[in-house]
Amino acid sequence: MAILEILKIPDARLKQISEPVAQFDDALHAFIADLEETRQMGPAAVGIAAPQVGYFQRIVILDCSQTRKPVPNHGHLILINPEITHWDGFELGREGCLSVPDYTGNVIRAARITLVAQDPQGDRHEYEMKDFEARALQHEVDHLDGLLFLDRVVSRRTDLFQRKVYQKGANKKRKAANKAH
Amino acid sequence: MNNWKMVTLIGEDQPGIVARITDALYQNDLVLGETSMMRLGGNFSMMMMVSGERDPNTVLAAAAERLDLRLHVDDIAGKLHQHIAPNIQVRVMGADQPGIVAKVTGVLAAAGFNILELESDVAGTTENPVYIMTIQGVSETVVEVLQQAVEGLDEEGVDVTVSAIETLFA
Incomplete structure (x- = not known):
């Protein structure tokens, strides 16, 4: 096991597109162990992608089970050759990145996704993800395609206020719900 | 580089304000830190952390006058990399x-x-x-x-x- 060096902006290698994993062998498993150790070294990253450590293969580790407030999640996942097959809805959320120190920004992501990925043995699985976990996965898949959240940051003024408009009356509904309790 | 000043400029919006102001700073070896610039009600407002040897008042006086901007400079105790993430x-x-x-x-x-x-x-x-x-x-x-x-x-x-x-x- 070893802690790998994380590439940081403006390193041009972060723009490189990663290749699909073809060999599900010991070398892959050893790399995954190093990648996991690297993820845990940093300040509580919920995910890490292989290209962030200069290894340009389509490998992602994701773990949204330890967030401050619990969110729907699939636990600790090692996702090889992940492919998003379905997108639904959109949400604005704030993101930061191991490769972009001291900066966070608002990014629009699909609220719900369907994902197909292989596990370290090469078996295929399908996942339905939503909200925070779906956001984290999209952030990681972007790394595999040479994209950073910086490439998707929207102006802070571009808030999705419209979203709240059609939820007008939510306060009253919540009040009614509280009374019912 | 440690002594930051907060430079504020306000005036009627027109194309080229940012380019001219930041060029004047650059030509005089003044560097920018965090900034916020925005058009509010037809006015353009700039707030910039600026650092360097020279006095931004002197450096920007001519450009500000030409662009009809009001200029204000404060010494601040601020530093970079002091971000707090909103929750x-x-x-x-x-x-x-x-x-x-x-x-x-x-x-x-x-x-x-x-x-x-x-x-x-x-x-x-x-x-x-x-x-x-x-x-x-x-x-x-x-x-x-x-x-x-x-x-x-x-x-x-x-x-x-x-x-x-x-x-x-x-």
Whole structure:
């Protein structure tokens, strides 16, 4: 096991597109162990992608089970050759990145996704993800395609206020719900 | 590089303000830190952390006069890399009426909420103006308690929604 060096902006290698994993062998498993150790070294990253450590293969580790407030999640996942097959809805959320120190920004992501990925043995699985976990996965898949959240940051003024408009009356509904309790 | 000044410039908007001002700074070896620039009601406003040997007042005087901008410089104790990540977002919307900002932020302040960023705008039409405001800040008070605290503003026709910001760090 070893802690790998994380590439940081403006390193041009972060723009490189990663290749699909073809060999599900010991070398892959050893790399995954190093990648996991690297993820845990940093300040509580919920995910890490292989290209962030200069290894340009389509490998992602994701773990949204330890967030401050619990969110729907699939636990600790090692996702090889992940492919998003379905997108639904959109949400604005704030993101930061191991490769972009001291900066966070608002990014629009699909609220719900369907994902197909292989596990370290090469078996295929399908996942339905939503909200925070779906956001984290999209952030990681972007790394595999040479994209950073910086490439998707929207102006802070571009808030999705419209979203709240059609939820007008939510306060009253919540009040009614509280009374019912 | 450690002595930052806050430089504020305000004036009627026109193309080229940012280019000319920042060029004057650059040509005089003054560097920029964090900045915020925005058009508000036809005026362009710039707030910039500026550092360097020379006095921004002297350096910018000519450009500011040519662009008809008011210039103000303050010494500040600020530093870079002091970001605080917001954990709460507050969205406010309501028929425009005096006191919306004061009421909402008053309630939030009483709950120990610290505003990091506030943007507000008047949407709708001249006849039916709608006030829209988004606030991002930090608070140790939980979302539910903050939401309850602002609930009273409902009766005044102001829709306030408090939500948690879980910053994704990956």
